[in-house]
Amino acid sequence: MTAATTMPDEGAPGLRPTVRAGAGDRRIDAVGYVFVAFFTVPFFLFNILPVFFGIYVSFTRWSIVGTPHWIGLENFTTALHDRWVATAFWNALAYGLIIVPCVTALGLAFALFVNRGYPLSGLARTLFFAPNVVSATVIGLVWVWLLDTQFGLVNHYLGFLGLEAIPWLTSTRWSLVGVSIASVWWDLGLAFVLFLAALQDIPADLTEAALVDGAGRWQRLVFIILPQLRPVLSMIVTLQLISTLRIFSQVYVMTNGGPGGSSSSPIYYIYSVAIVRNLFGYASAIAMLLFVAILVLTLLQRLVLRERS
Numbered sequence: 001m002t003a004a005t006t007m008p009d010e011g012a013p014g015l016r017p018t019v020r021a022g023a024g025d026r027r028i029d030a031v032g033y034v035f036v037a038f039f040t041v042p043f044f045l046f047n048i049l050p051v052f053f054g055i056y057v058s059f060t061r062w063s064i065v066g067t068p069h070w071i072g073l074e075n076f077t078t079a080l081h082d083r084w085v086a087t088a089f090w091n092a093l094a095y096g097l098i099i100v101p102c103v104t105a106l107g108l109a110f111a112l113f114v115n116r117g118y119p120l121s122g123l124a125r126t127l128f129f130a131p132n133v134v135s136a137t138v139i140g141l142v143w144v145w146l147l148d149t150q151f152g153l154v155n156h157y158l159g160f161l162g163l164e165a166i167p168w169l170t171s172t173r174w175s176l177v178g179v180s181i182a183s184v185w186w187d188l189g190l191a192f193v194l195f196l197a198a199l200q201d202i203p204a205d206l207t208e209a210a211l212v213d214g215a216g217r218w219q220r221l222v223f224i225i226l227p228q229l230r231p232v233l234s235m236i237v238t239l240q241l242i243s244t245l246r247i248f249s250q251v252y253v254m255t256n257g258g259p260g261g262s263s264s265s266p267i268y269y270i271y272s273v274a275i276v277r278n279l280f281g282y283a284s285a286i287a288m289l290l291f292v293a294i295l296v297l298t299l300l301q302r303l304v305l306r307e308r309s
Contacts, residue, residue, distance in 0.1 A: 058284035068281065075285035085286055087261050088269040089293070091176060095244040095265065098180040099187065103240050104233070106184070107191025112221075114192075115199045125196075132189025140253030143182035144169065147254075172262040175255050179263050182250050187243060191236050198232040199225070238301035242294050266290045 058075055060068035079085050110128045114121045131139060146153050147168035155165040168178035202225065210220050226233075248267040251257055257264035257272065266286065274283035 054284045058288050060281045062281040063278045075282045079286050088264045088266045092245050100240040102184045103187045103191050108195050110192045111195035128192045129189040136249035139186045140250045147178050175263040179250050202228045
């Protein structure tokens with residue numbers, strides 16, 4: 001008589017075999033930690049640590065030489081009464097009012113054009129995105145030449161139209177507009193790519209059904225395409241707002257914040273306070289104010305997206 005043998009169910013609770021980590025597993029874990037350290041250690045040293053050091057320095061009087069002297073909130077109260085800080089933040093708002101609508105509208109228009117597959121749309125895709133892969137410094141140098149009052153191509157073509165030359169970069173009235181033009185040209189590529197990817201994700205059934213129902217091109221855009229693009233539209237607007245708060249290279253290369261601070265930006269003013277005036281504590285306090293502004297914008301963007309979803 002043979003006794004029946006019942007194998008235990010490995011899936012039953014309490015019957016799973018206990019696996020102990022051996023020396024080989026520990027060696028694999030150690031190798032993994034080494035690979036992760038190649039990223040985490042530089043990230044901590046060059047990103048996390050400077051943030052906390054900057055917060056500490058913002059409460060001190062420090063000129064990079066010697067020991068920081070703790071002064072509490074003095075730097076912040078000074079910054080809140082500094083008219084050049086107010087000018088820089090107001091300029092950032094003006095940059096946002098010019099750059100964000102232009103980048104959003106042009107990015108969407110170019111994406112709609114390329115998405116329809118017209119002839120040369122492949123070449124257009126490259127041309128629209130190309131400025132975004134060039135550094136902002138190079139973009140600034142190119143537009144310094146294009147917007148030159150006497151020899152620039154822009155004023156040259158304005159002359160053909162019978163218009164007077166505009167002092168794009170040397171006038172308090174036009175300098176901010178001149179920098180904005182270069183920024184729009186540089187930022188356009190990212191918005192274009194994001195819009196194009198979102199357009200290609202829209203189900204074809206929606207637009208085909210609307211076409212069968214007799215919807216025109218404008219109706220399909222307003223009632224089908226734009227609602228589908230709402231999340232990416234919100235993201236692009238938020239990214240552009242943050243980008244305008246961080247604008248620096250174009251200002252530095254094209255106008256040096258002038259004339260008379262008319263084209264200055266928060267980052268450029270932080271640079272001038274820290275590097276030119278050697279007031280690192282005060283510059284860190286202004287940077288903290290800028291961080292708060294960007295944080296508020298980000299939280300607002302998340303709030304809007306959550307309500308929309």
